[in-house]
Amino acid sequence: MPYISQMQHHAATYPSALALSEKQQGHWHHLSWTEAWQQVTQIAARLNSLGISRGERIAIFANNCVDWTLVDLAAMYLGVVTVPLYATASPGQIQYILQHAKVRLAFCGEEQSHTLASVTDELPDLTGTVLIGQHSLSSLPDNHLQHWVGTNLPAPEPYLATESDLLTIVYTSGTTGTPKGVMLTHGNLMATVQSHLQALDFSRGDRSLAALPLSHIFERGWSLIALYAGGHNHYVDDVKQMASLLPEVKPHVVCAVPRMLEKIHSGIFSKAKKKGFLAHFMVNWADVRVQRNTAQQLAGKELNGYQRRMQALATKLVGSKIRNALGGEVRFMPCGGGSLDAGIHSFFAGLGINVKVGYGLTETFGTVSLMPDVGYLPGSMGQQLPNVETRIDPKTQEILVKSPGMTHGYYLDEAATSELLVDGWLRTGDAGNKDAQGNLIFQERIKDLMKTANGKYIAPQQVEGILAREALFEQVAVIADARKFVSALIVPAWEALEDYAQSINLSYENRLELIRNSKVLEYVEHCLQEVQGELAMFEQVKKFTLLPQEFSIEQGEITPTMKLRRNVIAQRFAQEIEAMYS
Template sequence: MTQEFSFHLVNLLRKHVGKYRDRVALRYANPEEGQDISWTELGRRVEELALALIAAGVQVQDKVAICSRNMPEWTITDLAILFSRAVTVPIYPTNTAKQVSYILRDAGIRILFVGEQEQFDSALEAAGDYELLERIVAIDRSIDLRGIEKACYLDNFIQAHGGRAEQVELEQRLENLDMTDLVTLIYTSGTTGEPKGVMLDYQNFAAAVSQHDERLALTEDDISISFLPLSHIFERAWTFYVLYRGATNVYMRDQNDIKDILPQVKPTVMCAVPRLYEKMHTAILSKVEAAPESKKKLFYWAVGVGEKCFKTIQSGKQPGLYLKASHALADKLVFSRLRMALGGRTRFLPCSGARLDDDINLFFQSIGIHLKYGYGLSETTATVSCYQDEGYRFGTMGKPLPAIQVRIGEKDEIQVKSETIMRGYYNKPEATAEAFTEDGWFRTGDAGHLDDDGNIIMTERLKELMKTSGGKYIAPQLVESTLIRDHFVEQVAIVADTRKYVSALIVPAFEALEEYAKSIGVEFENRMELIRDSQIQELFNERLGKLQKELARFEQVKKFTLLSREFSLELGEITPTLKLRRKVIMERFKKEIEAMYPGRR
């Protein structure tokens, strides 16, 4: 067996089933949902479901969809689909029926696995006039199948897996595994336009797995929490890597439970987007500001010591005796307690998906939480670059993985060439052609440059660049990441395109803001009264002024509107990976935006 073929995902799993046997492969974050799943049990359940898929008529490279929140059954279903040499098509569990319908039709789905009632009901609505859908398989037994003939529960689906003929067929398929087979179609959630199905094959994942070994030190003793949606490439590719390394993967259904789950599970690793750390940073600073003056001084002294120690080590030097002793005291009194919010055992935390503010990054690194910040896309099988253990630079997204080539093309576009690059967009030859240069480099759509050490510095999304009526180009992510540092700010959406100046829709961090308002005697009955108060308006005006000093004058927010609610996933204002859908937001808050530009026609 060639080295490349040994990295075939199915072969990796089969090898580990025999190697790890009784070790825990998958775990429920909430023990009430189920018991730990050993490698032996994982292998058995995957094979049973693969046989059931074959008995249901699934052919080699047929497309099978999963629409569910994170749970061990998600991964079991995914692997069973791959065992049968079919193709997994993930669908975000929060997608609307219209979005689900589009994917079912585009991918030609005949069998759809759903996690809970919400996804089952969306599937029913989406499949109303879609005759090709033959079976909806409900993973959770609590789902009401509503008497639908084509619906069944997962355990019933497995029980009808057939006999000797299906076993022979499965063995034949496993003997004929092909590195050029598709593993998955991942439909980009898209901040604009129609979703595109990214085609990734086994060669892509083999390259990704082997290259991560060059940068990461994950072991079979590690415990990872599956926090981000498995329907996204970041969490899914990471899950494959966790299993490849023989570590334990822990599944939580509801992201909102993360605060309670972390101290229970005590993970050593976990993937997340910068938004999680922005929220944690805001929560920490809010508590500090409300604390007695003595505790406040201790906190800021400790953070100062942590930053100095971290910067000393990053510069290649060793802290002196006094700094070492100060850091040990700061760690005992402050940092160790802060790390307990993450369980107290984290070794490194892969972080990607959006801009991570340098100050927030420095804060976490300084208290001993190593955010392994990086850059990647669905089309690149996730990671293009990430921080090394030492010598990385803030303001960058780290160095490309060893076998990934990066260059800067026209309009400063970051372009990539690697074995991890997608085969193309499913059913979209024109979009596929547009995604590549004439000499075969993938166009990321992101602008940036490489520093002298080869680190990637991303400056903006080319498609998101805004141009003011005065001809100035604004990179909204830069301005937004500047404002989001403030612990009174929860979310920001910049407005600038075709406008005289930059304005902002701001969602306050209401828990912190309400505490502050009470401390200065502001009375309010609801959030709307709070954000309209003149003292609160002045607070934001002053804080935004201080935050924006590092921005060019034309980039600075001149006017802002405070909103009484967060941008909503359910209302389509953000993507499942928490990126802003600017077009939707601009339309939804049109009245508030126009009020910031009086006299505009």
């Protein structure tokens, strides 16, 4: 059944069940399946009246909102191709993508409409802009989407897409180089939906919270899977609101990236330390207990009665608090967009939080592999989904993928497509391996592997993941390529660092003075040595520089999914880096 037919089925079969929800100005607004379907058909009718027809492109340039999904579904209704854009994209990125894709109409959030307006003159194919989502004005502007859904234009019958029909062109955020347009079809979507619903426990009425950008294939893909199953999607337009919304939504599923879980992990230890000896002892005891038990189980040894009771106690004392903070009903948390440190994963899993680490790319419509419910290997990317094949190139150690969900190529880029797809296999650009049980183990992006001047290879994400266990470190960027030793740029967790300064009665005028203080540097050095003990000597950070500001999306230093843009960081902090090696 085509995807859009399933949406029509839900509206007819479960008309009053809730489908889409968001919080606006302090109040929740909900759409039932019938209401959502009516709005989808009205948006499709208006698009049709404007002459936007099958195969033509529209863009969605906004933060997460119900309107985002309504427009996406309306495009599917007509067979129109959606081009999603990150809400934080720069004018130059917007101009390039809209020109390259020959976008006819753009749906924008209020803030994003200003960005688009700055390059509109350079976009001859763009015929108009429609505002979506919340707006600061007391009355909605004339070109807001909500005026569309109040009309009664006749809608054509839904287009029943074939497997080869183009669904979307997703431009990679690109940690380096020019974005490439990944072409994904309706067949790719349906293959992805079916493989996930075979592997995961999610069904009609289950709640999902969309906090990651819908413009990224991870969150958008999961949201479409949830809706296909008859789930109830809730939207967060600012990830900073996520913590306050979790207890209200009580989601069964919420997607995360490693950085989010690293921050939760470090926050737990930091808060426990502030509460005093007993709380700090309890969290550390629980961590040691679950890590030991996990190691024993991975070695094939069963836990004895005492160990099981202690595990249950740790889950009750610490795990229950984490679970409650996540809303109390989380069944599992898909985690993608990078590797999660094995120790942090074991901490959550051992305390009853089902973090399903997975591996995927935009080019594979998201997930290739994910953690099973039992028999998982912390530090790995789990096992491949049904109907997905993976293998490792014996010469380069590159992960290769073959699946019905993978792209047929890049839009208007035959050269890049020929490099991506070789003999029916998709070359991921990631180095890794597989163990005897079929667990996929990600090592590093091949282009990000660093070779020191001594010939040793460093996988920076692995090192950064281990350092992220330390509550004092908010962000870490490892430097090692062609260098004699490993160094790091570290953004401290300011609350934790300021608490330390207060504990030793250290006075300072500003944060820059604080991070230059010799006692602070000694303390950071001590924390660094404590956390990196399990790394090989050549992998350990020998020198570091503390930075007064976080790496940001706005400055182009991280992607919207919180991956480091290493080339930007290396250029911006070239002076600080050279000082560590002088």
